[in-house]
Amino acid sequence: MANVNKPKAPSMVDVAREAGVGLVTVSRVLNEPGVVRPETQQRVNDAIARLGYRRNDVARALKSGRSTTIGVVIAGSELFELPRILRGVESAAQEAGYWVNMASWQEGSSEQLVNAVERLANQAVEGVAIIADRPVAAAALEQMVSRIPITVVMSGELGNPSIGSVELDQELGARLATEHLLELGHRRIVHFTGRLSAYDARARLAGWQKTMRAAGIEDARHAEGDFLAASGFRLAQEILDADQRPTAIFTGNDQMAMGVLSALAQRGVAVPGEMSVVGFDDIAGSEYLVPSLTTIRQDFVALGRTSVEMLLGMLGGASAEHRYIAPTLIARASSGPPRVTSA
Incomplete structure (x- = not known):
């Protein structure tokens, strides 16, 4: 039986009343803090802390049409440099003001990978970056069609012109x-x-x-x-x-x-x-x-960063493309000229 006495979560109206300001001011503090006077902003933030207010980002995204969230799908288990790739993904997303929502897909049908992408799309992500092990994901990605932009981190060019891709050369x-x-x-x-x-x-x-x-x-x-x-x-x-x-x-x-x-x-x-x-x-x-x-x-961090930068470009209207990240030679003591032998 439902608990009819469960307290109602505080709303923006409650925050405005607690802070002694208008509802529009609360909205500006949450969404455009730079336009609100510091003392007013502090009063609103104090009221938010006292009441334990949490804004509903899903409802906000549905209303505005933007979630400032990108999805990341990890496709495959043999992604040996995954932590460094994810560091690049997350840093690039955060610098652009985006959150990251993650999902995982292991080897299975193409439909299952499409479903993983669509589940993220249904959570209002604006685009999806896929970090893929080629043997696992290549066939699934070839024919993928989605209503949101997609980029993929994977070795080898992908024969799908709608998906942006990036790889180390x-x-x-x-x-x-x-x-x-x-x-x-x-x-x-x-x-x-x-x-x-x-x-x-x-x-x-x-x-x-x-x-x-x-x-x-x-x-x-x-x-x-x-x-x-x-x-x-x-x-x-x-x-x-x-x-x-x-x-x-x-x-x-x-x-x-x-x-x-x-x-x-x-x-x-x-x-x-x-x-x-x-x-x-x-x-x-x-x-x-x-x-x-x-x-x-x-540079695996650059690989992750580039996938997000490409995705954000596609959100701005750029076309999907394939990019290479150039590696560098690190010369150390294990290599030298061959020994010259006498005849």
Whole structure:
């Protein structure tokens, strides 16, 4: 049975009465505080605190047609840099005066992802940014149509012109790593890839291959790993037993580079004297490896910020587009010129 004696929540009328001001003044304090005298604003805020007034943002959004809220859908479980991406999303949203309303969608049907977006739209969000693991979400996003603007953070261009997208330029990162080694004088550069079912691994492999071919090296070798340190360790052991060792190893990520460094240390191979090593990602602590790891830094915070900035632009009438975030080379002690051997 309902409690008929439950006290009624205080309203703006109650706040106006408590503060001794008009209803319009209370509304201005809540929505346009800059136009109200400081002493009046303080009186209204004190009344709000005493009464415990909370404004109904949903009703306000329905009335104004604006919620100043964007939705964020996390689509997939293998989003390894999610905290940094979300930091960029939240900071960009807050700077623009927006709140963030989040939802999660794991691998399922396209209809389920559409439903997740529509649930946020029904909560009056003005647009949705999707942070997606490509194997999970790509097919679902291809045909998605929504009544609100959508951007997606995901590797690889999306064949849906209505959705804006942003990604880190994986091919460019691989090119920077390979060019760095070539400029040091290396020619025998092997690439240990990540799991080639992953888009990022394939893009990094393509960047390495194109750069090696541009340097006139057609017979460069690569071997597939799985982004884990153990695969870097195993592949390094195998390459050390080959008839002709490389002078440099470019790995699919820093975890694999850690495994490579361990295998080289175990076999007494000097780095970078006998073998240079370059990783990818610039994970926390990579500068404290022995030797400190040369790697490719990806700005995941900028990735999240750009997705929100693009979304806000679309809210202002801009067209959806695809953008790349450029990585940077961080040169450290694990890379150097190849050792010159006597004839």
